[in-house]
Amino acid sequence: MRATIMYQAGDVRVETVPDATIVEPTDVIIRVSRACICGSDLWPYKDLEPTPGGRPMGHEAIGVVETVGSHVRRFERGDLVIMPFAFSDGTCDFCHEGLQTACSHGGYFGIGMVGGAQAEAVRVPLADGTLYKLPVKEDDALIPSLLTLSDVMGTGHHAALVARVQRGKKVAVIGDGAVGLCGVIAARRLGADQIIILGAHPDRTALARDFGATDVVRERGEAAVEQVRKLTGGTGVHSVLECVGSEDSMRTAVLVTRAGGAIGRVGVPHYAGTPASREAFYANVSVGGGPAPVRAYIETLMPDILDGRIQPGRVFDRTIGLDEVPAGYQAMNARQSLKTMIRP
């Protein structure tokens, strides 16, 4: 089969690799119907050291179940399913608590022995706990929005929950990538009164306004902090969704949070210690977040997609075939594409 392998920064290839096969009886193999390139794939695209054998890429997919392991109970050949970016057993204490990304037996796609989803097919471990069956057909118009439940929409929702977004509150969303934009949708959905998006890209902040952002701050650093304070009567926001992961963005997050407020961080941190931790301490700012348990949020968010109340699929601005994936990485890295969908 064909699959995407990254060998080092800037070196992504689509190659013929051994077919995905059942390894454990709890596995299924899905034929990938849609996959995506994720903002988090751009970190290794920028800084991956030379990796002998390469790293399989892709952790977001909708697919059709093709082969079913002998212990799988909930799925059969032909089911259309969402694959969250992490696999999980659905039975351990953490899964029962709704934190599937801490599953005692879980892990992530594209790491270790588990392949990536930017491929014709992928092996899904612990299929009964991991996958979610879709109530629509493979060519449904809602598929792009449903595909965001495998990562970006669930991740934006997680940031909003950790940041304690509530009805009537003021919110800042840092980052105008797909997760930030889904964070705007999530904040709106939870009833926030004011939603300030921090981002510099005009097309993306325009989409953020469509999704419910009330204000746009294009500045960065100190100037951004000043703008947010000005927009909130000097106090800052109750909730910050930190959707970038850089030291600068985290510092901004702390400095725009109102005393007693909370930060939900979902950008993979590229800093060693939390910036501005003294400021955070003296303002009683809570800093939380991590890999979103998107499996837990599919049930919460899917009804809103099926009813058309939210349209996170609008973050996709480009669709490519598998052979165009290397060009897709280039385009996303150059910020010529917000989020790229792959149809293998």
Ligand SMILES: [Zn+2]
């Ligand atoms: Zn578990």
